[in-house]
Amino acid sequence: MARNDLLAVLKKTAQKRPVFLLSEIISNPDDDLTIEELITRMRPSLPGLGLLAKKTGNDYTISRKPAHESLVITSEESMRQDAFFASQRMPPVLEAAIEQYIVKKTGKDLSDPVMLDRLRKAIVFQKSDYWKPTHQRALKYTKAYSVLGYLAYHFPVYFVQAEHLLAMLARDGLLKEKMTILDAGTGPGVVPLAIADFWSRLDTATATVYSIERSEEHIEAFLHLREQCTQKGERVSIKPPIRADLVTFDLQKIPQQIDLMIFSNVLNELSDRSIDQRADRVLKLAERLAPDGSILIVEPAEETASVTLRILSLALKKRGLTIHSPCSFIWGTNCTPDRCWSFATGRNIQPTRMMGRLSECDEPFRYINIDIKYSYVVLRKDEKTRHSYRVPAKSRVLRIAQVHRHVDKRVNFIAAKMSENLGDGKNLMFRLCDGTADKPVFAVVPVYHVTPENEVLKTAPYGTILELDGVLVRFNKAHNAYNLLVSRNTRITLAEEQNREE
Ligand SMILES: C[S@@+](CC[C@H](N)C(=O)[O-])C[C@H]1O[C@@H](n2cnc3c(N)ncnc32)[C@H](O)[C@@H]1O
Known part of the structure; x- marks a missing residue:
């Protein structure tokens, strides 16, 4: 048998049976x-499959490597996390460390008007770069002010956002008591520092955090913040970032079994790479993912970055990874992600002192960045x-795929709620998805039609699967989309609970 065939048999057997003898996978006695x-051929693949081999007489016993224990958050830990999220602000030590770094790098006082003006210019340049088509982007973080602008404007909101995502992974049972984590495109260490902060409110969990970054300026900032905000011997060990390009990165530099890989706001910066090439890169790095590990990809909620993430996610699904969340594929079909602009939101953060200083100008709103809005996928x-x-x-x-045949009729659908309110105070509007639609579909409800029978549409968290009974279908020509009108006669329930009751 060819090596790949043997590997496939080994993998299949291990999925069915936790322990077996290596000799059992030789099905063809003619194979001499x-x-x-x-074992010599199979041994290099065993760690990646999460398997162990133990000599047993003339044979080998193959068994699954015991998975690290899932992290279970105690009620005390949960109370500490809730208190952090209620404050919605960066830890004071981190805010002070960023200010100190700005002073150190510029040699200027924080109220210096020339320094503040340069920071404003760097922030405006970064924001305008984001709206450009990816191939026209110029941002490389090679200049000190571009990183200082990032620290002042993007860091606080991405830091709190990363903590929200860690809390989500904990709720989904995807964190472990002892973890190895890799943050790819770490910038000034937003995610590793958020991990250290999140873990500081846990009692016993430990983590070792590796990261990759190509910008020297970002690495310098990262090392300063690490120095100021963490101490040796803590339960989270943040390794110095590996200076490398994600695209050409040598896997030998990172551990074999990574429990969590994070790509936060970085894949959209691989602007010279096609979606397939980005998928290749994620899959290459995934060779180092533990068999029970998770990949978290996060992108800004901005339309192009968000839709591209969905297209990339489907490409990765088709190439063998499982989409754990937020998508639910309730009909078991693949979706058409080309117009899937779906993002999660969190409560606004408190503006930092630095944002306050920057906003003392003619256009204050340009320098206050407090909205938490992001698109994510867990694979x-x-x-x-x-x-x-x-x-x-x-x-x-x-199926929503059939919606065009039912315009102006009242019908029933099951679909996941894939946005918070996209409407206004009078008409609420929520994106829906059942994985079959090729045009965007929204549930629309005037506030005066919200009743106890349908209010779960409003209150259910992002990603919840809902059953909608009696929605009126309308085609929205201007947006080439469908609106499902919810009235006081529409009944909306949690589909999963509905299923359990039956
Ligand atoms: C927008 S920042 C995100 C930083 C951080 N992950 C966060 O969420 O705040 C993107 C980072 O990815 C880095 N980056 C972009 N392309 C890269 C590549 N090919 N190799 C390594 N790092 C890269 C940039 O230098 C920058 O620090």
């Missing part, structure tokens, strides 16, 4: 392969998903 030859090598729900075979609901 000895056990020693077989796995195994088949774990947040929702295992599938539309029951006997269900009398339509």
Whole structure:
């Protein structure tokens, strides 16, 4: 048998049975392969498959490596996390460390008008760069002020956002008591520092955090903040960032079994790479992901970055990774992500002192960055998903793919809520997805039609799967999209609970 065939048999057997003998995977007695030859061929692949080999007589016992224990957050830890999220601000020590670094790098006082003006210019340049088509972007973070602008404007909101995402991973049972984490494109260490802060409110969990970054200016800032905000011997060990390009990076530099890989606001910066090339890169790095590890990709909520993330996620799904969340594929089909602009939101953060100083000018709003809005996907090598729900075979609901046949009729759908309110105070509007639609679909409800029978549409968290009974279908020509009008007669329930009750 060819090596790849043997590997496939080994993988399949290990999925079915936790312990077996290596000799059992030789199905063809004509293969005159000895056990020693077989183990020599298979051994390099065992760590990646999460398997161990132990000599047993003339054979080898193959068993699954015990997974690290899942992190279970105690009620005390949870109270500490809630208190942090209620404050919605960066830890004071980090805010002070950023200010100190700006003073150190510029040699100027924080109220110096020339320094503040240069920072404003760097921030405006960074923001305008984001709106450009990816191939026209110029931002490389090679100049000191571009990194100082990042620290003053982007860091605070991305830091609190990263903590929200860590809390989400904890709720989904994807964090472990002892973890190895890799943050790719770490910038000034936003994610590693957020990990250190999140873990500081846990009692016993430990983590070792590796990171990759190509900008020397970002690495210098990262090392300063690490020095000021963490101490040796803490339960989170933040390794100095590896200076490298993600695209050409040599895997030998990172550990074999990474429990969590994070790409936060970075893949959209690989502007000279196609989506397939970005997928290649993620898959290459995923060779170092533990079999029960997770990949978290986060992008800004801005339309191009957000939709590109969905297209990339589907490309990765088609190439063997599982989308754990937020998408739920309730009909078991692949989706059409080309117009999928879906993002999560969090409560605004408190503006920092630095934002306050920068906003003392004619256009204050340009320098206050407090909105938490992001698109994310969690991917796995195994088949774990947040929702295992599938539309029951006997269900009398339509696929959204059929919506065009039911314009101006009242119908029933099951779909996930894929946005917070995109409407205004009078008309609420929520993006819906059942994985079958090729045009955007929204549930629209005037506030005076919100009743106890349908209010779960408003209150359910992002990603919740809902059953909508009696929505009126309208085609929105201007947006080439469908609106499902919810009235006081529409009943909306949690689909997963509905299923359990039956
Ligand atoms: C927008 S920042 C994100 C920083 C951080 N992850 C966050 O979420 O705040 C993007 C970072 O990715 C880095 N980056 C972009 N392309 C890269 C590449 N090819 N190799 C390594 N780092 C890269 C940039 O230098 C920058 O520090």
